[in-house]
Ligand SMILES: Nc1ncnc2c1ncn2[C@@H]1O[C@H](COP(=O)(O)OP(=O)(O)OP(=O)(O)O)[C@@H](O)[C@H]1O
């Protein structure tokens with residue numbers, strides 16, 4: 001999987017790094033926060049995904065000989081290139097657990113490293129975490145509405161080039177059951193499955209022979225695509241014949257797949273025809289431009305669909321396309337740092353921090369996370385980040401610290417979890433979130449607050465910067 005070297009970065013990271021190097025600042029320690037500002041899909045939550053890939057890549061990230069030659073041709077200086085030759089990420093990473101539910105404007109992950117190392121990894125970190133978090137969130141929304149139905153990822157062919165690879169992984173974290181993507185299945189140990197294409201049916205002179213040959217070739221998990229010519233007049237009657245022939249051989253047809261037309265109508269009619277032939281065990285799969293809204297609508301119409309195959313809208317994160325996750329400097333050279341912006345929501349939070357999930361006495365999430373300085377063990381009073389008179393006492397609540405050290409001196413500290421473990425964790429964390437945050441229309445807004453000490457630090461820095469201007 002690891003096709004990345006340290007040039008998987010933006011040029012400005014290297015331009016800045018060369019200046020730090022030449023000015024003797026290369027060992028200056030820095031803290032950067034990773035967070036996003038806007039939830040995708042008008043969702044009330046997001047699912048954090050991509051952490052284990054990031055840690056694995058960082059633990060072996062180097063500049064290759066080829067990279068250094070290229071950078072030389074780009075005009076980088078000899079002594080800086082010599083330094084890059086031995087550069088490895090030796091920093092610390094604090095992170096929320098992969099699969100957890102996460103919310104805008106509060107740190108999900110913090111990097112503490114030399115300014116050069118921290119800067120060079122920014123691009124790959126954002127590339128991996130933004131994309132997977134987007135897709136895991138999309139997948140999770142489909143899982144929420146699909147109930148017990150099986151969700152399969154069919155997206156590799158529609159993905160933005162190599163995005164399909166990580167999209168599959170993220171889909172599983174968000175609650176999908178399997179994929180048609182063979183390489184992702186192999187690399188990430190994901191159940192791989194699939195049906196047949198229209199071309200297979202078209203390549204025969206008649207549909208029945210195509211179905212027969214396929215069923216003989218693949219008696220286990222056989223799924224027949226029934227809409228190439230006419231679903232109810234040809235596809236289903238031929239599938240029934242083949243299913244009966246399979247029964248004669250002691251085999252069972254697993255499912256039929258619908259891929260066009262009114263999926264509710266065709267699923268209901270197909271179910272009736274299969275049941276009338278005593279094939280109630282044959283499942284119905286559906287595909288064709290599905291997303292969480294279509295799946296929800298189909299199930300509200302009581303369409304008897306057992307398996308949903310989802311491609312385009314899953315792997316492209318339609319309609320949002322990207323998560324706006326950012327990486328902002330919070331501390332460097334022994335001082336807290338802030339970025340002030342015209343837009344109040346874009347003002348950053350200084351210092352190394354900790355984030356607490358606020359829970360009631362029964363351990364139930366109340367819909368709030370509070371951000372404090374790293375050394376604060378808990379937060380007494382949470383302030384609205386920007387509205388001065390809004391605050392809430394947290395004295396009687398439980399507080400769960402969310403950021404934990406997952407990488408130290410460039411080494412991964414946690415044992416690798418399987419994707420199914422991460423997915424189960426994600427589903428259990430989502431189940432702790434009250435239902436109001438999970439509805440599709442105008443979900444309740446999760447509260448993010450800051451501690452009194454962090455507020456004072458931030459406001460002091462804003463004042464200081466304003467006085468300088
Ligand atoms: N019963 C339904 N309720 C809600 N959405 C549906 C239903 N049936 C299909 N859809 C969705 O409607 C969209 C368009 O389906 P439509 O029937 O127009 O196209 P199509 O069948 O793919 O056309 P074609 O026959 O040319 O392939 C798809 O996203 C599909 O998943």
Ligand SMILES: O=P(O)(O)OC[C@H]1O[C@H](OP(=O)(O)OP(=O)(O)O)[C@H](O)[C@@H]1O
Pocket residue numbers: 154155157158196197198199259287288289290309310311312313
């Ligand atoms: O609609 P999506 O959510 O993107 O799901 C993937 C689509 O890819 C396949 O179609 P395609 O026409 O590429 O091949 P086929 O001949 O196998 O149907 C499949 O039949 C789905 O319709």
Ligand SMILES: O=C(O)c1cccnc1
Pocket residue numbers: 154155157180193194195196197287309311
């Ligand atoms: O296995 C399938 O049915 C499949 C795989 C990829 C894309 N569409 C369908």
